[in-house]
Amino acid sequence: MCPEASASHVAEPNIEAVLQDEIFRLYGEVAENPEGDYHFYHGREAAELFDYDRQLLEEAPQGAVASFAGVGNPHLRAGVQPGETVLDVGSGAGLDAYVAARAAGSEGQVVGIDLNPVMCRKAREHVQAHGLRMTCHEAPMEKIPVEDGTVDVVISNGVLNLSFRKAQAMREMFRVLRPGGRLSVTDIVTGRQLSQAIVNDPKLWAS
Ligand SMILES: C[S@@+](CC[C@H](N)C(=O)[O-])C[C@H]1O[C@@H](n2cnc3c(N)ncnc32)[C@H](O)[C@@H]1O
Incomplete structure (x- = not known):
């Protein structure tokens, strides 16, 4: 049999599913074992590095x-006002949702989404335990379960780079924003084409 014919019978690995499994594993581990050794800044050290208010971090x-597993500080530009509705894309363990919920106050609300139900539960528990309003949908950023034009501010911190469908995720963020709404995203980008060895490594992509 020629190589092409045999290759057509080999099942293609589902790269998106492999990546999702790695994202579940890695961020689940940071949530369960924050003291562990990771090759990226996280926790209080990262939050201080990104200029989160020290007093707020105490409270x-x-x-x-x-x-905390963000890569920057979307709050510096988000300017969330009391009464606003904020969508936090990829809420993780909930620090960004908490910061936004404090700013939005009792008249406002934070809606989180996270692919991982465990993260969603953690974020909800963390924010609600402090008497603030937050709901969280277990959903992908590529299909956000929120009505068109209903959100004042979209924030996201270190999540877009994890998507297999970044353009679709961006379209979803703009779809849910009301006219004149704001988007504050912190993320990581590279100006160089990465090698295939890096691009094809789910561990590196997920982190
Ligand atoms: C870098 S953390 C977010 C940090 C978070 N904002 C905080 O306050 O700690 C990334 C989160 O995005 C979630 N995530 C990754 N890919 C996603 C996707 N396609 N849709 C929704 N959430 C996703 C992960 O499960 C993880 O909880």
Whole structure:
């Protein structure tokens, strides 16, 4: 049999599913074991590095601070006002949702989404334990279960780079924003084409 014919019978690995499994594993581990050794800044050290308010970090749910896994500080530009509705894309353990919920106040609300139900539960528990309003949908950012034009501010911190369908995720963020709404995303980008060895490594992509 020629090589092409045999290759057509080999099942293609589902790269998106492999990546999702790795994302579940890695961020689940940061949430369960924040003291572990990771090759990226996380927890309080990262939050201080990204200029999160120190007093706020003292008052925040400590589980959310310890498991913080963002790559920047979307709040510096988000300018969330009392009464606003904020969508936090990829809420993780909930530090960004907590910061946004404090700013939105009792008249506002934070809606989180996270692919991982465990993260969604943690974020909800962390934020609600401090008497703030947050709901969280277990959903992908590529299909956000929120009505068109209903959100004042979209924030996201270190999540877009994890998507297999970044353009679709961006379209979803703009779809849910009301006219004149705001988007504040912190993420990582590279100006160089990465080698295939890096691009094809789910561990590196997931982190
Ligand atoms: C870098 S963490 C977010 C940090 C978080 N904002 C915080 O306050 O700690 C990334 C989160 O995005 C979630 N995530 C990854 N890919 C996703 C996707 N396609 N849709 C929704 N959430 C996703 C992960 O499960 C993880 O909880």
